[in-house]
Amino acid sequence: MKVPGPIGVFDSGYGGLTVLKEFVKQLPEYDYLYLGDNARAPYGTRSFETVYHYTLECVQHLFDMGCNLIVLACNTASAKALRSIQQNDLPKIAPGKRVLGVIRPTTEIVGKYTQTQHVGIMGTAGTVASGSYPIEIEKFYPDIKVTQKACPMWVPLVENNEWNKPGADYFVQKYIDELLSEDDKIDTIVLGCTHYPLLIEKIKQYVPNGTAILSQGEIVAASLTDYLQRHPEMEVLCSKNATRQFYTTDDPGVFDRMASVFFDTPITSQHLAL
Template sequence: MQPIGIFDSGIGGLTVFRAIAEVLPQYDYVYLGDNSRAPYGNRSFNTIHQYTWECVQWLFKQDCPLVILACNTASAKALRTIQQKDMQGLEPAKRVLGVIRPTAEVIGEYSTTKEIGVLGTTGTVQSQSYLLEIQKFFPDLKVYQQACPLWVPLVESGEYEKPGSDYFIQEYLDQIMAQSEHIDTLLLACTHYPLLQDKIKAHLPANINVVTQGDIVAKSLANYLQRHPELEQNLSQQGSRRFFTTTDDTKDFDHHASRFFSAPVTSSYVSVTEFSCK
């Protein structure tokens, strides 16, 4: 078995996993949610890097030759160091990919006014990663950012479906839309945020595009595997899906995952004490 590993700080990465599994159902997958240490968004660079690299190493030990960081904060603050430093000396066939670059490559195609807003965690916004990446592909695009530090806790706690969450959703939307009257596209630059999508749209004018990353990342991964047959041919293809979480409350994780995949999900608990960060 050589499955594709998918990592997120919590349940948000399931939005990406679901899209990937729909586009590429034939492959085997291992999903790891670091729920016990979520959210990552307000943590320091060093802590985010340490946690992310620990989880990547654990997925490597599960025989995953390819790991997808289905987490914008990890992609923004840990991916470059992992690729350029931590991976040195490891098996050269192993790969770690993120979600920011695939999104930056296409986001400009969604906007008519050439002005977009990026909604993300504090860590993602402070990293300036989206500003830098989007500039490479769409230099004429104006990009505004807004940190939404309370949205991930709302999702992880299950409070996002309750009426009380509307206040915090409206607050951040008002702040991003106040930055320019010409914004016509909002990127949900956190894989947790699609769970808030219906409420986000309800608080916005109908002409505002709300873009999520799942389909974008799934299509990009399919293209990547086509361009790298040396990696693709080593991936096992039995259509299996295994789920792991670092919280001992696996029933809560299973509840969320089952809703994503419209089928019962039974996850396994993995303690962070099993991780090793070299």
């Protein structure tokens, strides 16, 4: 008989907190355990094998800490590691547990927003290189044309607390202009990195009026709600005491200061040694 435990939320750093924030908003009764692998971030420029190895190691730690259900609230980990973990590792190490990602929930609903059937994806170099978004969107909406744009400066801007300062405008406008120059019919842009919601007000300034900008937090939270309703056998394994725990593989003091920007609430984290 499995013991109920918190829902695990994993990210390479801080971005997943924008997803966790929406989980807490939509599903406040559950317990959550967040792990940020800040000591080895960023994942976006690392190889598939490295991201897979790091992600699996953190997933195993979350299992060991009592989580029965884990959400990879990181696009790079979802793109480069999720499928292998689901298909190859879970049957061996934890057949009764589950790991979900953030890409599929986003691609399932993108067709509801575009009128032109032209969609842009903005993400890290790793997410773009994986091709995960075009592959998944084609499964649900084969007629949609997808154009991707890697935005290597956006995560550093956010993590160095420059996201709301004038210097960020240059790189926000640069990547949006480059995306739209490849396809000027794009009317829907997916923010394919959980850091990017902090830049959303600046992004809105440089896209045409009427462009839909999809941020993943609310989408993934709605998907998790649906998942728990459809899988009561997993829902009963998620404890409900409305607790939140935060762990980082780096300095908790540094993590706490930056994490409060993403989570909109002061937090206190603990160090997890890998």
